[in-house]
Amino acid sequence: MKRWHAIGIATALAVVGASTGVVSAETDKSIESIEQYREALRDGNPAELFEAQGEELWKTPAGPKNVSLEGCDLGLGAGVVQGAYAHLPRFFKDTGKVQDVESRVLTCMSTLQGIDVKPLIDAKFNTPEKDRLEAIATYVSGQSKGVKVEVSLVHPEERKAFELGKRMFYYQGGPHDFSCSTCHGQEGVRIRLQELPNIPTHKGAAAGWTSWPAYRVSAGQMWGMQWRLADCFRQQRFPEPIYGSDVTVALSMYMAATANGATMDTPGIKR
Structure with a gap:
């Protein structure tokens, strides 16, 4: 009886192993199809329309002072947009x-x-007010396409932001006891057959940082990183963060600095 029991277990394991292999193969095919779909859309990425809109908003005089944003200092000097992102x-x-x-x-x-x-x-x-900001962010990011990420951690406030972002990445809370790391803190995690980048690694941070802002095909919307992070908070069932808050900037600092040396590929395109 024990012999036949052992044979039965072995047979069952073989079947499970075979079916797992089939599922894995199908998953790999699905991921490959998603990547092919993205590549097919790259030549006509709708993000380019938002990039053009952002450039127009950047260069058009506005506000009570009736001046453009062309004198804005993004860190490389007043008016320098190329490479600033x-x-x-x-x-x-x-x-x-x-x-x-x-x-x-x-x-x-x-x-x-x-x-x-x-x-x-x-x-x-997804209101006209926020869409203006998304478009400007898209334009600025596009001016760094092909440029290596080089985020400084020299200033004490920069190091402080990095550490805050790291702590927030691993902070668990909410009704489901989620953290950013729940989805983005290990290899091989997928959602709807799409791989989720492992942010604490250089490769994962590069995949997660260098392709945003991005056009969301499924929603027909342009998302900057602030929107991307706000949606992560929503999925964690956390309160929506304040736009441009210290904690959202800190999370960006953690991702960007971890991605140092990677090449910017914005604006991107997502499912």
Whole structure:
């Protein structure tokens, strides 16, 4: 009886192993198909339309002061956009804060154009107010396409932001006791057959950082990193973070600095 029992177990394991292999093969084919789909769309990436819109918004005088954002200092000097995104987030002396592209653009809107940015911060995503910011972020990021990520951790505030982002990445909470690392802290995790990047690794951080802002095909929307992070908070059942808040910038700092040396490939395209 024991012999036949052992044979039965061995047979069952063989069947399970074979079926697992089939599932794995099918999953690999699905991932390959998704990548082929993305590649097919790259030549006509709708993000390019948002990039063009962002450039127009950047160069058009606006606000009470009726000036453009062309004098905005993104960290490489006033008016320098080329390559600036690849160095963000970074510490800015004039604000005394580490800022990403979205929070820095808000600063420039306020100081250069005289715009009250609170309504922009408070506006919901997928509204005209937020769409303007997404377009500008897309334009700025596109000016770093092909540039190596080089985020500084020299200033004490930059190191502090990195450590805060790292702690937030592993912080568990909410009704499901989730953290960012639940989905993005190990190899081989998938959702809807799509691989999730393992952010604490250089390869994973590069995959997660260098392709945003990105056009979401399934939603027909352009998402910057602030929107991407807000959606992660939503899926964790956390309260929605304040747009451009210290914690969202810190999470970006953690990803960007971990991705140092990778090549920017924005604007991207996602499912």
